[in-house]
Amino acid sequence: MTIRSRYRIIPLLLILLINSLFGWISGLLIYLFIKDPTFLSEMPPGPVFLVSMIFLLELLLLNILFKDCRRIKVNKEKIVFINPLLPFIRKSYKWRKLDYHLTVIERSTYGGAFENTWLIRKGRVKARISSFYFANYMDIKDALSIPDQGERSLTWFQKFTCRYGWTRIPRYFSRYRS
Numbered sequence: 001m002t003i004r005s006r007y008r009i010i011p012l013l014l015i016l017l018i019n020s021l022f023g024w025i026s027g028l029l030i031y032l033f034i035k036d037p038t039f040l041s042e043m044p045p046g047p048v049f050l051v052s053m054i055f056l057l058e059l060l061l062l063n064i065l066f067k068d069c070r071r072i073k074v075n076k077e078k079i080v081f082i083n084p085l086l087p088f089i090r091k092s093y094k095w096r097k098l099d100y101h102l103t104v105i106e107r108s109t110y111g112g113a114f115e116n117t118w119l120i121r122k123g124r125v126k127a128r129i130s131s132f133y134f135a136n137y138m139d140i141k142d143a144l145s146i147p148d149q150g151e152r153s154l155t156w157f158q159k160f161t162c163r164y165g166w167t168r169i170p171r172y173f174s175r176y177r178s
Helices: 009-035 043-067 137-142 158-162
Strands: 072-074 079-084 090-094 100-107 112-121 122-128 148-152
Touching: 009 043, 009 090, 043 090, 043 122, 090 122, 137 148
Parallel strands: 100 148
Antiparallel strands: 072 079, 079 090, 100 112, 112 122
């Protein structure tokens, strides 16, 4: 039996809207640079820094769109992640290639909390499934055919570095349940 993910509409629209806004701003800045190549060199350092931050933020937002908002198909042999905008871009993981999954709680500054399931191979996060994006998150989580290592608590910096594969999952962090 194959389980397919169902998006929550508001978070997906929010990510698409923010990406569109920053994409439009980035496109405008690129247009201004192509029209006048001295555009950035004539600016004082403050606006140049702002332009750089806009491009970095756009890259981060595109990363979120392409890595976190993917459609998911789960079956007995593997899990497949499909890019929502470019469906021919797919990434699949066979269950035997993954070691385990663990749950990480992410809290927002507005008081909400979202559950994330990280798929782990050799101590590194290979994929992430979030209750923020998927209406049937619990069905997807229940269909995972790898061992569950429980809920974990990480600092925001540990989450960031582990999520992007810069560090391995630390062995010393606290455990809510086993």
